Amino acid sequence: MTASTESSAPGSTARTRVRRLPELAAQDRATLHAVLDDALVATVAVVDDGQPYALPVACARDGERLLLHGSTGSRLFRLLAAGVPACVTVTLVDGLVLARSAFESSMNYRSVMVLGSSAVVDEADKQAAMRRLTEHLMPGRWSQLRPPTRKELAATRVVAMPLAECSVKVSSGDPQDPDEDLDAPVWAGVVPVEHSWGEPLASADLRFDAEPPAYVRGWRHGRT
Amino acid sequence: MTASTESSAPGSTARTRVRRLPELAAQDRATLHAVLDDALVATVAVVDDGQPYALPVACARDGERLLLHGSTGSRLFRLLAAGVPACVTVTLVDGLVLARSAFESSMNYRSVMVLGSSAVVDEADKQAAMRRLTEHLMPGRWSQLRPPTRKELAATRVVAMPLAECSVKVSSGDPQDPDEDLDAPVWAGVVPVEHSWGEPLASADLRFDAEPPAYVRGWRHGRT
Numbered sequence: 001m002t003a004s005t006e007s008s009a010p011g012s013t014a015r016t017r018v019r020r021l022p023e024l025a026a027q028d029r030a031t032l033h034a035v036l037d038d039a040l041v042a043t044v045a046v047v048d049d050g051q052p053y054a055l056p057v058a059c060a061r062d063g064e065r066l067l068l069h070g071s072t073g074s075r076l077f078r079l080l081a082a083g084v085p086a087c088v089t090v091t092l093v094d095g096l097v098l099a100r101s102a103f104e105s106s107m108n109y110r111s112v113m114v115l116g117s118s119a120v121v122d123e124a125d126k127q128a129a130m131r132r133l134t135e136h137l138m139p140g141r142w143s144q145l146r147p148p149t150r151k152e153l154a155a156t157r158v159v160a161m162p163l164a165e166c167s168v169k170v171s172s173g174d175p176q177d178p179d180e181d182l183d184a185p186v187w188a189g190v191v192p193v194e195h196s197w198g199e200p201l202a203s204a205d206l207r208f209d210a211e212p213p214a215y216v217r218g219w220r221h222g223r224t
Numbered sequence: 225m226t227a228s229t230e231s232s233a234p235g236s237t238a239r240t241r242v243r244r245l246p247e248l249a250a251q252d253r254a255t256l257h258a259v260l261d262d263a264l265v266a267t268v269a270v271v272d273d274g275q276p277y278a279l280p281v282a283c284a285r286d287g288e289r290l291l292l293h294g295s296t297g298s299r300l301f302r303l304l305a306a307g308v309p310a311c312v313t314v315t316l317v318d319g320l321v322l323a324r325s326a327f328e329s330s331m332n333y334r335s336v337m338v339l340g341s342s343a344v345v346d347e348a349d350k351q352a353a354m355r356r357l358t359e360h361l362m363p364g365r366w367s368q369l370r371p372p373t374r375k376e377l378a379a380t381r382v383v384a385m386p387l388a389e390c391s392v393k394v395s396s397g398d399p400q401d402p403d404e405d406l407d408a409p410v411w412a413g414v415v416p417v418e419h420s421w422g423e424p425l426a427s428a429d430l431r432f433d434a435e436p437p438a439y440v441r442g443w444r445h446g447r448t
Contacts, residue, residue: 015275040320040331040417043313045269045278051239052276054269056315056335089267091280093448095422096264102358102369103376107264111280134326144410145326152327174427186368187434192422193264193448198319203398203412210411224317224417224448 015115016167032168035110036061038223039090040137044068046079046086059090060136065160066114067121067129077157083117088161092224095192099175100184107171108190114166118159129158140215195224239339240391256392259334260285262447263314264361268292270303270310283314284360289384290338291345291353301381307341312385316448319416323399324408331395332414338390342383353382364439419448 042059045052055076060067066088070077080086095108121129127148134142148156175188197219200212266283269276279300284291290312294301304310319332345353351372358366372380399412421443424436 041315041317041333043267043269043278043315045267045276045311047271047274047276050271051309051339052269052271052278052311053337053339054267054276054278054311054313055337056313056333058331085275087269087276087278089278089280091265091267093264096362098362098365098424100369101372101376102354102366103372103380105358105362105365105369107282107361109265109280113277113279115275115277130326134329137331138320138322138329141322141329142326145324145329146405146408148325148327152325156327174429177427177429181370182429182431184370185432187424187437188427188430189436190425190427191436191440191443192425194420194422195448196418196420198416198418200322200411201414201416203401203414205398205401205406206412207406208409212413212415213411216415219415224419 016113016165031170032112032163032166033061035092035112035168036066036090038092038110040223042066042068043089043091044076044080044086045089046076046084048075048079058133058137059088060133061163062129062132062160064163066163067133067158067160068118069130069133069156069158072155072157074157077159080118080159081120081157083119086116086118086161088114093193094172095190097175097190098188100177100181100186100188104175104177104181106175108173109169109171111169112166114161114163116162116165118161121158121160123153126153126156126158129160130156133158139219140213144213194222196221240337240389255394256336256387256390257285259316259336259392260290260314261360262316262334264447266290266292267313267315268300268304268310269313270300270308272299272303282357282361283312284357285387286353286356286384288387290387291357291382291384292342293354293357293380293382296379296381298381301383304342304383305344305381307343310340310342310385312338317417318396319414321399321414322412324401324405324410324412328399328401328405330399332397333393333395335393336390338385338387340386340389342385345382345384347377350377350380350382353384354380357382363443364437368437418446420445
């Protein structure tokens, strides 16, 4: 295992160029897509009256845009719909890196930062976007559910953030201790953080005997 | 299982009052502390030239403040050290909530948002703060490591965000479907997201045979 050494970023601009540890910025769009596809939640930051606010929001990549949805009554989504400058950040923690010093100790992670303004997904496309969100978060689920009602569609805001101006950072592999620390009598390595799906818990108000759906068993591990 | 129904927040102000789903805002400081204590990473948002930037940063609660550390060369940490308005958000995803409709489908999660300005931890306290960070992230590790060098201390910026103006949201339990959906022939419930520690992986440059340290085995699961 070695730390990844990619050095640029897809859609890189002066604002998104990775300033610190540029050797960790991943080059390829495939990495960008893969990180987003492992994410259930993004943290979305906007500015209101000079104060930044960062809130967790469910997300789903749809080609070269990232879909976000929330209530039409949400302040965050009102701001996003108005096209204010936004930053959408996804972070997946993969492990703790135990080096021979506190200074070199770190984490392995994958992160994406997308800058820009989101656009409202219009009514004609809203249901398809909701399907994409549901199928990203809960693959196999959409076809089991009744379609959204007109009232539900009206209460939901869906916005799309273009994957235009973004950076990707991937840190993986062993600690990078300087030579003079290598004889320290201390274990060094990585303790992985693992994400998995637990046993499905039936709702107390389930009105019939049913096994948890088979498609849940097929869900990919490692998403968070 | 039922969704939590706390309705206020510690250190709540007009800016942090939970506007959406206020029944999910947890009252007590114990919840605030518990969420932060399960977090390895926070997302820190600042504004630069009107653009919000949100970046993942390792964090550790130290009493009624949240410690963050980074490189003195980091733009984010220069801004934090200058005391600009910041927002620190922690999100722990606990499960997917499979309701009978896409509209009611959601996630169980715990999140904290802290607003304010961080203060630089001065030189006299910096090493103690680094110890707190290391011991939060890797309990048992600090005493195994050589002390930081003067050069390492000089290259590290530690800032503290007071836990003064903050909100906590906790969503847990079953889906909350309306009565008219309860007869839908679809399974409903929660699929937990579980976080655990994987088998420690020794560094390739380890110069002696050693078992992974015993303290790693005692690390609490469920942190991410």
